[in-house]
Amino acid sequence: MTNSxxxxxxxxxxxxxxxxxxxxxxxxxxxxxLLIVARRKDRLQQxxxxxxxxxxxxxxxLSLDLANPSDLLTLETKLKSDPVDILVNNxxxxxxxxxxSTTADKTEALVRLNIIAVTxxxxxxxxxxxxxxxxxxxxxxxxxxxxxxxxxxxxxxxKSYVVNFTRSIAMEFEGTDIxxxxxxxxPVRTEFFSSQGMSDSVFPDDYYITADELVDAALSGLEQxxxxxxxxxxxxxxxxDMENTRTTYFAAVSSGKVAPRYL
Numbered sequence: 503m504t505n506s507x508x509x510x511x512x513x514x515x516x517x518x519x520x521x522x523x524x525x526x527x528x529x530x531x532x533x534x535x536l537l538i539v540a541r542r543k544d545r546l547q548q549x550x551x552x553x554x555x556x557x558x559x560x561x562x563x564l565s566l567d568l569a570n571p572s573d574l575l576t577l578e579t580k581l582k583s584d585p586v587d588i589l590v591n592n593x594x595x596x597x598x599x600x601x602x603s604t605t606a607d608k609t610e611a612l613v614r615l616n617i618i619a620v621t622x623x624x625x626x627x628x629x630x631x632x633x634x635x636x637x638x639x640x641x642x643x644x645x646x647x648x649x650x651x652x653x654x655x656x657x658x659x660x661k662s663y664v665v666n667f668t669r670s671i672a673m674e675f676e677g678t679d680i681x682x683x684x685x686x687x688x689p690v691r692t693e694f695f696s697s698q699g700m701s702d703s704v705f706p707d708d709y710y711i712t713a714d715e716l717v718d719a720a721l722s723g724l725e726q727x728x729x730x731x732x733x734x735x736x737x738x739x740x741x742x743d744m745e746n747t748r749t750t751y752f753a754a755v756s757s758g759k760v761a762p763r764y765l
Contacts (some may be wrong), residue, residue, distance in 0.1 A: 509622065510587025513537045513580070515568060515623070519691065521642065522592040524717040526553060526561075529588065535560040535730035539577060540593065541567050568593050568619040569611045581626035588629040588638045591620045596657050609656050616660035621667065628671065628680070636679040641668045643684045645732075648744075665730070672729045685720040686732045 512529040515523040518540035526538050530553045540546050543565035550561040564580075566573040581589065597604065597612040624639055631637025646654060649659040668684035675682055689709045716733050723731030732741060 509533045512588035515539045515592040518542040518594030521713045524713045525590050530557040530559045534587050537562045539564045569615040578626045590640045592642045598654050600653050612656050617663050631680045638681040641684045643686045645686050645688045683724050690716050
């Protein structure tokens with residue numbers, strides 16, 4: 503397949519496999535030259551070779567660990583210096599298990615990747631989008647953002663941050679040609695669990711979708727103008743009810759008085 507209608511540069515983090523690799527494929531198919539970023543250099547180069555053969559687009563690779571401040575700065579600088587059309591902040595880590603089973607250093611690395619990197623890269627991209635008057639930012643959240651878990655305290659907390667951060671900046675850029683989206687995957691058939699020494703059997707088989715299905719649904723949601731895309735939520739009213747409850751909650755805690763039960 504070829505696409506001669508080449509578009510602006512798309513940068514995808516965590517692109518060596520799974521969701522990130524599918525985003526790379528789909529954006530290349532749309533005609534975007536790519537910069538794909540991940541830690542595994544060999545996997546990146548293999549993917550780049552495949553995409554160059556499949557589509558007539560340029561594909562560059564950067565082997566970086568975005569939890570490392572100097573590596574993160576390298577990509578930030580790239581975002582600030584190059585005319586980027588799309589940033590997909592897909593790189594992330596689960597760090598699953600109880601907090602007592604990990605170290606403070608590993609916890610900090612997870613926060614650096616899931617929060618610090620997402621924030622700094624988003625800000626760098628948005629600075630360029632603002633200057634050019636357009637651009638697309640896609641951040642990967644997770645349904646666990648709304649589901650506190652004893653086995654995923656830090657992961658759940660970081661994804662809650664990603665959701666609120668992304669929705670807030672979407673409000674900041676409302677009415678512009680800058681598109682901002684947070685995608686909310688549930689269980690997806692990727693290396694997410696196996697990379698952490700876990701089995702996919704943590705969820706029933708029928709809970710899973712493929713990475714292809716996830717990305718195709720997310721890109722459809724983006725084209726429909728969604729800020730929050732829930733690919734596996736069949737009934738939009740569920741989300742509308744959540745939003746209505748959130749509004750009710752905020753009104754209820756804005757009384758300016760201490761609740762009688764605490765007096």
